[in-house]
Amino acid sequence: MDEVLNNQKISLRFGLNYFMLFAIYGISSPYLQLMVQRLGYSPAAVGLFLGFFELIGITGPIYLAQIADRSGKLKPFLFASTVMILAGLGLLVSFHIPLVTLLSLALLSLGIKTPVPVLDTSLLRTIEFASTKGTKTPNYGLLRAIGSVGFVVVALIAQSIPGFDSSPTGTMAFALGILACLFLVSLFALPEIGTTQARKEKIAFSFKWLDSTYLLGLGVIALGRLAMAPIGSFFSMYLTEELHWHAVGAMWALSASCEIPFIILSWKFIQKKNPMLAIAISSGAIVVRLFIYALFPTPAGAITGQILHSLCYGLFQPAALAFVNLKTPPAARTTGMALYMGVGIGLPTFLGSALGGVVVETFGYRWLFASYTLFALASLALFWKFRARLTAVR
Template sequence: MSATPQRATLLRLALVYFLYFGQLGIMTPYLGVFLDGRGFDSIAIGQLIAFITLTRIFGPNLWAVVADKTGKLLPILQLGSLLSVLAFGLLFVFDDYWGIALSLGLVMMFWTAVLPQLEVITLNTVHSDSGKYSRIRLWGSIGYIVCTVLLGKALDIFSSESVIYASMLVLAGLTIATLFLHQPPIMQSHEEQGSIWGKLKAPVFIVFILSAILLQVSFGPFYGFFALYMRDLGYSGQQTGWLIALGVLAEVLLFLVAGKIISRHGIKRVLVFCLFIAAIRWYLLASAAQYFAVLILVQLMHAVTFGLAHAASMQFVHGFFGRKYQSRGQAIYVSISFGGGGAIGNYVAGYLWQMEAYYTFAFASLSALVAGVIVLTLRSKEFVFKS
């Protein structure tokens, strides 16, 4: 009797992941194309993307406080999704810099309410069964790939405004899909709440977070200007979509063996390897993007520079902060590296793009290279933690 409802519950969760990451597959690669179509130059594009990236620092922490105090994760998820749709609708009204900045800033602020609550609901639904969770989460990557490829084709046929029409469609679908979810009982934590200041002052954490920031700085030009770069080099929107999808597919496949790689070689070696590969990736993009075979290689490197690097970083956070500070440690890592580092990368890229694409991605390469050198300064045993 319970098997069918359980399967239906898992399918509903998979659909929400599909739509959530499908929206990321639209906005992350193609926001720059949309803004370019609205007549903004590269400086304004870099500033706007940096601005909305900064909300990743404040948004998750704000919603986390509300979730912790109320315990109503599903209503917060649903509200965040609904408000994202309404805020996104402002893009059909505003056409000026500050109007678009307001709209995108509000979208990201509300959008950050969705995934953290969805993750907790999913993990409690599957009772932390990693196998079931992975199968559900996989649909997020599938959604990203499908929406990226389809929108790339749409850009070949229609205008850059396709980005916001597709986004509104997917966001509306997401909001509707969340109405069919159910919140399971949430396991309460009775661990002591204490200060983690001592952890944050540790040299190994300072080095780790600095390298994480620099890695995300290096991703800024890619997220903000890759689609524009491909268009300027004469590649079609569909080719760009398939290239982005290839990177995500490679990332998913590497995730399946990332744990074994990290266990065999250790966190430090893996991080250094990923950072140096990132430096090579961005320099190839700067100097040889006119060759399609090089672009394929560059996108296959996404498996290492994002997938493996993220897996190693998660293992570091898990081991370094331990059970007591696990959630707060992860929030600090995500907020500072993805929010702060991503904002810096996009902001600087906007100015460098005025000079030449080569300097933009060469800057990304240098950022990743410096990050790798910084991690090399520590001993490997400082990245080893007791279970």
């Protein structure tokens, strides 16, 4: 941990890892739905498959995070995650059988989603350690923004390749595999920021630190993320099928670019006010964004909606992380982050994706976006009812 005292060096190492991790998302987020669709599945089936992808992302990272917390070492889980990505991609392109597709998506989900809470926990431990030593702490917002830059760079490169969003699953999988290998290489630059000492007690799930305020906050978060599900699972298909506009990479790059300044600067607002108020503002922005997609099915509408990602995610992510960090004891920090990623993000996305595919086939993309505003409104209502308790977390 003495390396942590060299703030510039440790920040560069974390910056490299965040850049390469979210570079993977630069392909998986915009194109995974298209990769599955190109295997010959209907929108309803795509929704179910992506829902399963999120469902695995609930339990897997939580369990792995429990092991990471107790083992005292985090890097082995990052290495294992990369191997699972490569294995999942190999199965996805080799066998066009529903059961094998499910298995491949399970591996991809574990591989893609596990590194986020683990890497966040590593950084938070670094910040806490540097703070106790009285040295300058790394800037989480800046380092997380570097991850967004990685997303943007890769999404723009993919957009610049003619016909990439119309290419076969194998082509997209190959690009994703290259990025996974680069992330694997970047991990060698990351120092071990675990406790370095394994805890001898038996590994068992224990959530005694949970209280009603944490669960209420998680409920507000989950409803907002449920409203965001159709964007994550069907926006690329909305662009290509509803708008007949092949700008998938550009639109995802635009949204990620807009989130960067908010991720960097939102910490001041969160510290001055409180995390849950920022999350409520994000839910309000989701309502506006979804209505724009529904009422203005044009390139201009898509661009405007993507710009609102600045509030829907750029403001939301640091606020949600701050809330979880404040409500989770240090010894269970990785588990707390994984619980947030699974129950707060993964479960709502699973439900939203599974239901969304049916809505698309029955009513179309515009009704999909319009109907999901109800979940964002429910998020706002829950926050308003318990605002006194939720805003006290700061």
